[in-house]
Amino acid sequence: MTFAGIAFWAFAISTVTFGLMVILARNPVHSVLCLITTFISVAGLFVLMGAEYLAFLLIIVYVGAVAVLFLFVVMMLDVDFAELKSGFADYLPYGVIVGVVLLVNIGLVVAAWQLPTEDQRTQPYLTGAEMTANPEGPNNAEALGMVLYTDYIHYFQIAGMVLLVAMIGAIILTFRERKGIKKQNAGDQVARKREDAVEVVSVQTGKGI
Incomplete structure (x- = not known):
């Protein structure tokens, strides 16, 4: 097996594995991290197919912006996930119906998919000399x-x-104003003069302050 074949199987297995972990992980932070790993694995598959632009787009846009934004929101928002999961049983029948509809749609797509015939397989492809692309x-x-x-x-x-x-x-959304907390004002501290912070007191001997 060539190096490209080994890389393909490694990225493919990683994509399927971490894609399942996105759904099966109980911790939402772990789900987002698995989603980021899935995007990176798919980007590797794009590179192997010669679509390096799609790979860069997937890394920069989805991993660098969307997935990290998801992770930021999930970690910073004070969401009570126990309360969200409490009504899972009530919506389970609707979820089953939606899942069955999706499986039927996927089955119709697979059933309508036609494999190439023997004549189409034997058609000659364009060689490098027949292509009009400029290598330079x-x-x-x-x-x-x-x-x-x-x-x-x-x-x-x-x-x-x-x-x-x-x-x-x-x-x-993540900004929460907390009351009763002392805050510093950098402008007031920088503009403070010596006369405002230091007081010289003339104390008589033996009397104290």
């Missing part, structure tokens, strides 16, 4: 980057603003 030109990531930052730069900036608003919303 930009690669996949460079070409997509040039299009993204020229023709679609406004959409890219809008997506960045959406992520910024999501981050600010997460910070606002």
Whole structure:
């Protein structure tokens, strides 16, 4: 088995294993960490398929922004998970119905999937000499980057603003004002003068303060 085959099986097993752990883990923090590992494994599969741009996108956007934001919200919000799980039995029939509907839909997709015929398998593919791609030109990531930052730069900036608003919303949701806690004012401390903090008292001998 080649190195690419070993890497494929390693990433594939890791993807399936940690994907199941996302659902089976009881701790929501562990679920998010398993989700991040699943994204990284899928990114490795994209690299093996030659889709390095999708791999970078998965790492930067989903792992670096969305999954970390999920982890931040889950860890910072004071959510009572015991209270959330208390009504699990009441919604179990609805969950079973939704699961059955999803399985039926997946079964219909698999049943309608047609394998290629023998004639289609024997059709010759384009060789390297017949392809019109320029080997000296930009690669996949460079070409997509040039299009993204020229023709679609406004959409890219809008997506960045959406992520910024999501981050600010997460910070606002986790912010809790606590009463009765002394807070420092750095501006007042820096602007304080010696006359405001130090008092010189003239004490007579033998009388004390």
